[in-house]
Structures are given as C-alpha cells and as structure tokens.
Amino acid sequence: MLDKELRSMIGDVKDGRMDRRAFIKRMAAVGLTAPLANQILALGGVAMAEGASTYKPTKRGGGGALKLLWWQGPTLLNPHFATGTKDQDGARLFYEPLACWDPDGNMKLVLAAEIPSIQNGGLAADGKSVTWKLKPGVKWHDGTPFTADDVVFNWEYAKDPATSALTIATLRDITVEKVDELTVRILFNKPTPFWADAFVGAPNTIIPKHLFKDYMGSKSREAPTNLSPVGTGPYKFVEFKPGDLVRGVINPDYHMANRPYFDTIEMKGGGDAVSAARAVIQTGEYDFGWNIQVEDDVLLRLEKGGKGKTVYAVGGDTEFIALNFTDPNTEVDGERSSMKTKHPLFSDPAVRKALSLLIDRESVKKAIYGRAGRTTANFLNGPEKFVSKNTSWEFSVEKASKVLDEAGWKPGTDGIREKDGKKLKLVYQTSINGPRQKTQAIVKQACQKAGIDVELKSVVASVFFSSDVGNPDTYSKFYADMEMFQIPLSQPDPSQHMRRYLSNLVATKENKWQGTNFPRWVNKEYDETIQAADGEMDPVKRAALYIKANDLMYQDTVFIPVQHRLKVEAAANNLRPVVSGWANETDNLFDWYREE
Amino acid sequence: MSQYVLRRLLIAVPSLLGISLVLFVVLALAPGDPFSELATNPNVPPEVALALRAKFGLDDPIYLRYLHWLNAMLHGDWGFSFVSRMNVDTLILQRLPATLYVIGSAQILALLIAIPVGVYAATKPYSLFDQIANTLAFVGFSLPTFFTGILFILIFSVTLDWLPFVYTTDIKGTGIRWVLEMIRQAIMPVAVLGLFQAASMTRFVRSAMLDVIRLDYVTTARAKGLGQAKVIVKHVMRNAMIPVVTLIALQMPAVFGGAIVTEQIFRIPGIGSLLISSILSNDTPVVMAVTFVFACLVVLFNLIADVLYGWLDPRISLR
Numbered sequence: 015m016l017d018k019e020l021r022s023m024i025g026d027v028k029d030g031r032m033d034r035r036a037f038i039k040r041m042a043a044v045g046l047t048a049p050l051a052n053q054i055l056a057l058g059g060v061a062m063a064e065g066a067s068t069y070k071p072t073k074r075g076g077g078g079a080l081k082l083l084w085w086q087g088p089t090l091l092n093p094h095f096a097t098g099t100k101d102q103d104g105a106r107l108f109y110e111p112l113a114c115w116d117p118d119g120n121m122k123l124v125l126a127a128e129i130p131s132i133q134n135g136g137l138a139a140d141g142k143s144v145t146w147k148l149k150p151g152v153k154w155h156d157g158t159p160f161t162a163d164d165v166v167f168n169w170e171y172a173k174d175p176a177t178s179a180l181t182i183a184t185l186r187d188i189t190v191e192k193v194d195e196l197t198v199r200i201l202f203n204k205p206t207p208f209w210a211d212a213f214v215g216a217p218n219t220i221i222p223k224h225l226f227k228d229y230m231g232s233k234s235r236e237a238p239t240n241l242s243p244v245g246t247g248p249y250k251f252v253e254f255k256p257g258d259l260v261r262g263v264i265n266p267d268y269h270m271a272n273r274p275y276f277d278t279i280e281m282k283g284g285g286d287a288v289s290a291a292r293a294v295i296q297t298g299e300y301d302f303g304w305n306i307q308v309e310d311d312v313l314l315r316l317e318k319g320g321k322g323k324t325v326y327a328v329g330g331d332t333e334f335i336a337l338n339f340t341d342p343n344t345e346v347d348g349e350r351s352s353m354k355t356k357h358p359l360f361s362d363p364a365v366r367k368a369l370s371l372l373i374d375r376e377s378v379k380k381a382i383y384g385r386a387g388r389t390t391a392n393f394l395n396g397p398e399k400f401v402s403k404n405t406s407w408e409f410s411v412e413k414a415s416k417v418l419d420e421a422g423w424k425p426g427t428d429g430i431r432e433k434d435g436k437k438l439k440l441v442y443q444t445s446i447n448g449p450r451q452k453t454q455a456i457v458k459q460a461c462q463k464a465g466i467d468v469e470l471k472s473v474v475a476s477v478f479f480s481s482d483v484g485n486p487d488t489y490s491k492f493y494a495d496m497e498m499f500q501i502p503l504s505q506p507d508p509s510q511h512m513r514r515y516l517s518n519l520v521a522t523k524e525n526k527w528q529g530t531n532f533p534r535w536v537n538k539e540y541d542e543t544i545q546a547a548d549g550e551m552d553p554v555k556r557a558a559l560y561i562k563a564n565d566l567m568y569q570d571t572v573f574i575p576v577q578h579r580l581k582v583e584a585a586a587n588n589l590r591p592v593v594s595g596w597a598n599e600t601d602n603l604f605d606w607y608r609e610e
Numbered sequence: 611m612s613q614y615v616l617r618r619l620l621i622a623v624p625s626l627l628g629i630s631l632v633l634f635v636v637l638a639l640a641p642g643d644p645f646s647e648l649a650t651n652p653n654v655p656p657e658v659a660l661a662l663r664a665k666f667g668l669d670d671p672i673y674l675r676y677l678h679w680l681n682a683m684l685h686g687d688w689g690f691s692f693v694s695r696m697n698v699d700t701l702i703l704q705r706l707p708a709t710l711y712v713i714g715s716a717q718i719l720a721l722l723i724a725i726p727v728g729v730y731a732a733t734k735p736y737s738l739f740d741q742i743a744n745t746l747a748f749v750g751f752s753l754p755t756f757f758t759g760i761l762f763i764l765i766f767s768v769t770l771d772w773l774p775f776v777y778t779t780d781i782k783g784t785g786i787r788w789v790l791e792m793i794r795q796a797i798m799p800v801a802v803l804g805l806f807q808a809a810s811m812t813r814f815v816r817s818a819m820l821d822v823i824r825l826d827y828v829t830t831a832r833a834k835g836l837g838q839a840k841v842i843v844k845h846v847m848r849n850a851m852i853p854v855v856t857l858i859a860l861q862m863p864a865v866f867g868g869a870i871v872t873e874q875i876f877r878i879p880g881i882g883s884l885l886i887s888s889i890l891s892n893d894t895p896v897v898m899a900v901t902f903v904f905a906c907l908v909v910l911f912n913l914i915a916d917v918l919y920g921w922l923d924p925r926i927s928l929r
Binding site for chain 2: 083086089090092095097175178180182183235240241253255256257258259261280282283284285286289292293296297299300474476477479480481482484485487526528529530
C-alpha cells in the first residue's frame with residue numbers, strides 16, 4: 015500500500031502537482047530521512063534537488079581572516095589517512111569531494127557538475143552503477159587541470175592495502191572507471207540503494223594524481239604532499255604544524271562564483287572545549303569553535319552579553335545503553351561474555367523492560383545535554399525526522415517495580431531484589447567523559463529506588479574504544495552488564511549502522527572481538543530484515559525494513575536510547591557558518607561568510 | 611677533569627639504556643591503542659584497524675619492538691608517529707621554539723626574582739621584607755599553575771580584555787610589531803610559570819644564604835672592614851650558590867621538556883602539549899622520543915652541575 019502511494023506521489027512531483035518539500039515532509043512522516051527521500055525521487059525519475067544556498071556575498075574575498083578553533087587540532091592532512099574527524103576537517107580546507115551534504119541532508123555539488131539521476135543517465139535503474147559528470151575547468155592549486163584520472167587514481171591509491179589508507183573501507187568493494195576526461199563511473203557489485211558514499215563528503219575528498227602517483231602502496235608515507243596539500247578547494251595551503259595550526263590563503267581561481275568570502279583561514283588546535291567556548295563566545299578571539307561539548311548552563315552563562323553564540327546541527331547520533339545478552343561473569347574457554355552463556359538476569363525480558371523504564375531521559379536532557387539533546391525511544395534517529403512512530407518511552411519507578419514484582423523479583427532483606435538466589439546487581443560501564451558520569455549517577459539513583467543495585471565503572475576513552483585484544487575493558491569485550499556510549503552515524507543512511515548487529519557479527523574471542531555486534535544479541539528476524547534491506551532497491555520498502563529493524567531492537571530492549579545528541583559549535587555573532595549534522599564542520603566552508 | 615667527564619659519560623650509557631628499557635616496557639604494557647578513534651566509526655571495518663596495527667608493528671612481541679626502536683635510535687632515527695604519519699624528530703623540532711621561548715623566559719623571570727629577593731631576605735632575616743617575601747612565597751607555591759592560569763585568564767583576558775589567552779605561532783605583522791605581539795601573548799604563561807618557580811626558589815636561596823651567612827669566615831671578612839655588598843656578593847653568595855646551581859641544573863631539562871599544564875591552558879604548541887596529546891592518543895613513538903630525550907637532558911645537566919661545583923668551590927676536586 016505504502017509502495018503504491020509512493021509511486022503516485024513521485025508521479026505528482028514529476029508532474030509538478032506536488033512540490034518537493036511537501037514530498038519530503040510526507041516521506042518523513044513514514045520515517046524516511048530527507049536525504050533518502052531525495053534519493054527516492056532520484057530513483058523514481060525525479061532528479062535530486064541541489065540544496066539551496068544561503069550565501070549572500072557578491073564578490074570573492076574581502077572578508078578578512080577566518081579564525082577557527084579546533085580543541086583537538088588536525089594531526090595530518092592526507093584525507094586517506096585521517097583517523098578521526100579532526101583530520102578530515104583539516105584536509106577538507108584544501109581538498110574537495112564530488113559533492114557534500116547541506117544541513118537538511120540535501121546533496122550539494124562541489125567537484126561534480128550535476129547530481130546523478132535516472133533521467134540524466136547518471137543512475138542505473140538496477141542500482142549497480144552511478145556515473146558522475148565532473149565540473150569542467152577546475153584546476154588544482156598548482157594549475158594542473160582536475161580530470162577523471164584523479165578520481166580513478168584515488169580509488170587505486172586507497173584500495174591498495176599497502177598504502178594503509180583508512181578510506182579503503184569505502185573504496186575496496188567498488189570499481190571506478192574513467193568514461194571520458196570529465197566522466198567517471200562507479201560500479202557496485204550488488205544493488206546499492208545508497209550510492210552517494212564514495213567521493214562524497216569530507217571523509218572522501220580527492221587528492222591529485224600528479225603529486226601522489228609516485229607514492230602509492232608502501233611508499234605512501236614518504237609523499238611530501240602528505241603534509242602540504244595541493245587541492246582544489248577554496249583555500250590554498252600555507253602552513254601546517256600537526257596538532258597546532260593549519261593555515262590557508264584564498265584561492266583566487268576557485269571554481270565557485272563569488273567564493274570564498276574570507277581572505278585567509280587559520281585553524282588552531284589544542285586546549286579544551288570549555289576554554290574554546292570562552293575564546294569564541296566570551297572574548298571573541300576566535301570566530302568558530304568546534305565540537306563544544308560543554309554543559310549547557312556553562313554555555314548559557316558564557317552567552318550572556320558575549321560576543322558569540324552556540325550553533326546546533328541535527329544528525330543521527332544516539333547516546334545509548336547497550337545490554338549484554340551473555341554472561342560477563344562466567345568464563346568459558348578463556349572468554350567472558352561468551353556466546354555459550356546467557357545473561358543470568360537479562361535473559362528475563364522483564365528485567366530489560368524494567369531497566370528501560372528506569373532511564374530518566376528527560377532529567378538527563380535537563381541536567382546534562384540541555385539544548386544539545388533530544389529524548390528518544392529509538393536507536394535509529396536518522397535525520398531529524400527519521401523516527402519510527404511505533405515506539406514510546408517513559409520513566410516510572412512504580413511501573414518498573416511492578417514489572418519486576420510480576421516477574422517474581424522480590425526485594426531481599428537488603429532492599430535488593432532477587433529471584434532464585436540471583437540478586438539484581440549490575441555493572442554499568444562507560445568511557446570517562448563528564449556528561450556520561452552524570453548520566454550514570456542519574457540512572458543509578460533511579461535503579462536503587464526500584465531495588466536494583468548498580469555498580470558504576472568508567473574507563474579511559476582511549477582504552478574503552480581501543481581494538482587492543484589484550485585489554486579487558488574495551489567496549490567490544492563488554493565485560494559488564496550494561497555499557498553506554500554512542501556510535502556516530504557518519505552518513506545520511508542507516509545501512510552501515512544497522513548492519514553491525516547481525517547475528518553472525520557477534521564479537522567473540524575467535525574473531526579477536528572485532529565483531530561489531532557487541533551486545534551479542536541474536537535475532538533471526540532482525541537478520542532477515544537487514545539482509546532484505548541491503549538488497550532492496552525499492553526505497554520505500556527499504557526504509558520500512560529499517561524502521562522494522564529499529565522496532566525489533568526496541569521490542570527486545572537491546573539498546574536503551576538515552577539521548578539523541580546534536581552537534582554543538584560556537585560561532586561569533588556575525589559569522590554565518592553552514593554546519594550540517596550529516597557532514598564534517600568544514601564540509602560547507604565555501605558557503606561561510608560574515609554579516610557586515 | 612676531562613677524564614672525570616669522560617668517565618661520567620661512560621657511566622651514563624648503561625643508565626640511559628636502563629631508562630629507555632623501563633620507559634619502553636611501561637609504554638608497551640600501558641593499555642590503549644593509537645587507532646581507538648576508528649573503533650566507533652561505523653565506516654571503518656575492524657579488520658582495517660587490525661591491519662594498521664600489524665603494519666605499525668604493534669602486534670610484535672615487546673622485546674622485538676624494543677630492539678627495533680633501539681637500533682633506529684642509534685642510527686639517528688627517532689621513529690615515526692602513528693598519529694601524524696611523519697618523523698618524530700620533525701614533530702619535536704617544530705614544537706621546540708615555543709617551549710624554549712616560553713619556559714626559558716619563565717625560568718629567567720624566576721631567577722631574576724628569586725636570587726635578589728632571597729639574598730636580600732637572608733641578609734635581614736625576620737625583618738618586614740623577609741616576612742612579606744616569605745608569605746608571598748608560600749602563597750605562590752601553594753597555588754597550582756592550573757588555578758593561577760585560569761585566574762589570570764579571567765582577570766586579564768575576560769574582564770580587562772588586555773591580553774590574548776590563545777597563543778598563536780603565526781603572528782601577523784613584522785619587525786617591532788611582531789616582537790611586541792610575541793611578548794604580549796607570552797606575558798600570562800611566563801608570569802604563571804615564572805612566579806610559581808620563583809616562589810619555591812626564593813625560599814631555597816634564602817635558606818642557602820642563611821646557612822652560609824653565619825659562618826666564621828663571613829664574620830672575618832666583615833672584621834677586615836669589607837663593605838656589606840662585597841661580603842654578600844663575593845663571599846656569601848658564591849658559596850651559597852652551590853645547592854642553588856644543582857636546583858637550576860635540574861630545572862634546565864624542563865625548559866626543553868615543556869610544562870604540560872601551562873601549555874595546555876594557554877594552547878602553547880610546545881613539547882609539553884605534544885607529550886600530553888601523544889599520551890592521550892597512545893602515539894608511543896612520540897611519547898618514547900620525548901621522554902627519552904628528557905632523560906638524556908637530565909643526565910647531561912647533572913653532569914654540568916657537577917662540573918660547575920668545581921668552579922664555584924675549588925675545594926671540591928673532580929677525580
């Protein structure tokens with residue numbers, strides 16, 4: 015039914031009976047992301063709209079200096095080696111992708127000349143290839159023309175394991191071929207509904223062939239241009255000091271009209287988030303501060319009569335509590351949390367249900383995240399509107415107690431509930447991070463009222479998130495009953511995010527805990543749903559499948575979502591930054607300007 | 611003398627080897643992973659992170675890794691940073707000027723305050739000046755730099771708006787303007803560090819002077835009719851300086867090693883901030899290089915201090 019309705023709606027858009035915005039709104043109502051809705055239109059035969067620009071200046075340059083403050087500065091400037099977003103942010107000042115994402119999740123053209131669609135022949139109807147037309151007349155900063163060879167080269171460069179590029183993940187399963195000087199075709203080995211991954215967004219910017227071709231494979235680390243990028247971007251490279259400073263100057267031959275606005279750009283690294291907020295909002299020494307993860311009341315205080323303000327961008331990042339489905343306290347063949355065990359307490363669904371009733375999301379929002387958080391019942395929060403409408407959450411100690419009472423968990427003499435000699439005692443771990451420890455305290459308090467004893471554990475982030483096989487405290491080993499963190503949704507599509515929890519991807523000793531399914535949750539229906547979604551070319555059916563996957567997780571209480579987190583940045587009052595929750599902060603830098 | 615120096619240098623070799631071994635083992639056993647940031651990025655499959663670990667030799671046994679490191683170090687290769695993918699020596703040399711400038715100035719400031727104040731306080735013990743100097747010294751070294759640093763920022767940057775609190779390495783302008791800006795932005799960090807050092811050093815100088823000033827030969831010198839200034843400077847200070855020299859010599863490596871807290875607060879791109887960010891990101895080659903160079907400097911400056919004793923007090927003979 016949904017399918018039929020969609021077809022007729024696409025027809026309406028095509029004939030102009032329905033405008034694009036109304037269509038996207040309708041799509042959001044069934045839980046589709048704006049980027050996905052746009053892609054549906056593309057597949058349905060209506061070209062994807064390019065995001066509208068808010069850029070006002072009518073001439074290039076003249077904007078003076080733009081001073082950015084990244085409290086973790088970039089440590090390298092080759093996008094293929096970027097280990098974190100900070101490196102991608104730095105490289106993005108000089109290098110560019112074919113297209114990027116605007117704040118609404120619409121595609122914006124950068125090095126591409128048009129958005130691939132079925133009419134312009136860019137998209138194959140079977141979803142197995144996409145053809146990009148490149149903008150003519152684009153030049154690298156050294157004057158060499160940018161061509162299809164450069165794009166193909168990036169694929170060859172990164173897919174060679176000896177290069178040890180991190181972008182190998184995106185590029186190894188595709189084939190990139192040159193059609194002509196200004197056209198490249200990307201071939202997928204299976205129908206790929208989300209085709210805008212390779213060469214799109216700040217993580218996938220393009221480096222010049224003529225400067226890197228002698229440094230492929232194991233010689234990659236010797237390339238002098240690793241540290242002094244020559245790109246196509248709005249700013250030309252001047253100076254780089256790892257972790258401290260990146261400096262650039264306006265590119266007078268930039269390929270976008272009237273852009274960029276600023277004459278010079280400076281990205282300063284180091285320090286901490288609070289003092290970065292101070293330097294932007296209170297003293298105005300800097301124009302923009304990145305990733306201001308600071309308690310809201312501190313920010314509100316700084317904003318009073320300050321020189322700047324906070325800026326928020328909505329993405330799909332969910333802070334969650336994951337429940338362990340295996341027993342972390344029993345060792346089987348030298349492995350705790352082994353698949354051969356069942357969690358003694360969580361194997362009773364009532365306990366999981368009760369826990370989800372004990373997470374006071376509203377208080378967490380009020381006391382900790384403030385304007386930077388939203389309460390949610392869903393694990394998958396997509397863009398702003400990607401919410402399964404079938405779920406709800408509430409906080410009620412009484413209801414939780416009732417659920418436990420009914421399941422036979424009765425309070426013992428010490429006030430802690432027990433059943434069959436098993437006490438409701440849980441270990442709750444997370445990484446060391448102010449807001450997380452405060453959330454832990456709120457949860458612990460509520461649990462105590464309901465007769466559950468919670469022991470809190472905090473692990474240094476560099477250990478918690480490490481892939482070190484020898485360490486017992488990593489999130490993937492999950493030697494605790496519950497753990498809290500977030501996995502960023504780094505592209506406007508849920509496929510990679512949701513595939514992590516397939517039953518065959520459980521983290522075990524055998525796969526050196528590299529399996530991505532850390533809650534060790536096994537659900538056949540979920541597996542089938544995700545596999546169906548992976549091969550589903552019909553966008554509406556595919557979206558419905560992901561909503562179903564989210565709901566399956568909700569029914570089983572695999573994750574208890576704590577907060578849907580927004581990106582927080584600080585900006586000078588007169589700066590007009592364009593920040594998208596779907597992209598790196600510097601991805602839309604060409605559209606930034608200052609209001610006079 | 612030269613024999614003594616040579617012997618001391620030879621003794622330094624095994625101790626440096628021991629230090630490097632301990633450092634290396636501790637770092638290798640420390641939990642964490644330079645590629646931890648990849649773990650939460652759903653775009654990067656875990657096998658990619660695993661392949662990177664193997665490529666950088668993180669999965670080799672510790673003794674092999676140590677021998678590799680030692681061999682490279684002997685050939686002048688300080689290692690290759692996991693995080694920046696560049697040579698560690700370039701990384702360190704880039705950070706050295708800021709540290710030398712800021713921490714060096716702070717040390718000089720500390721000496722310029724501590725020696726005159728300490729000496730003068732010792733000549734008039736329990737006078738009003740001595741009492742005030744003592745009180746201030748106590749206050750000075752009881753306040754940690756992270757507190758005074760933030761206090762200074764709140765007063766001089768936020769409230770008064772006189773000084774910048776973010777240290778920049780690329781000051782615009784040339785000539786005299788550049789120099790003035792360099793001085794302006796260094797005032798707060800230099801003051802924070804310098805006053806902290808000066809406080810403890812003043813107490814030290816004062817007590818060293820007091821030990822000497824009561825000795826008989828000083829009374830003799832005065833009895834000969836020498837002026838107060840000459841007695842203090844030529845007779846008392848020279849002898850009192852021996853422990854002070856030790857203290858200063860041991861502080862000298864810090865000029866190269868940076869000050870972690872102060873550099874972090876004022877965003878000074880020095881060795882200290884490099885060290886802390888490398889520790890946090892588990893960039894062991896950088897941590898290893900910085901700490902090892904620091905160890906070498908400590909050994910070297912100890913030797914220099916010992917040689918200086920002989921010059922200050924000819925009775926100490928070096929054999």
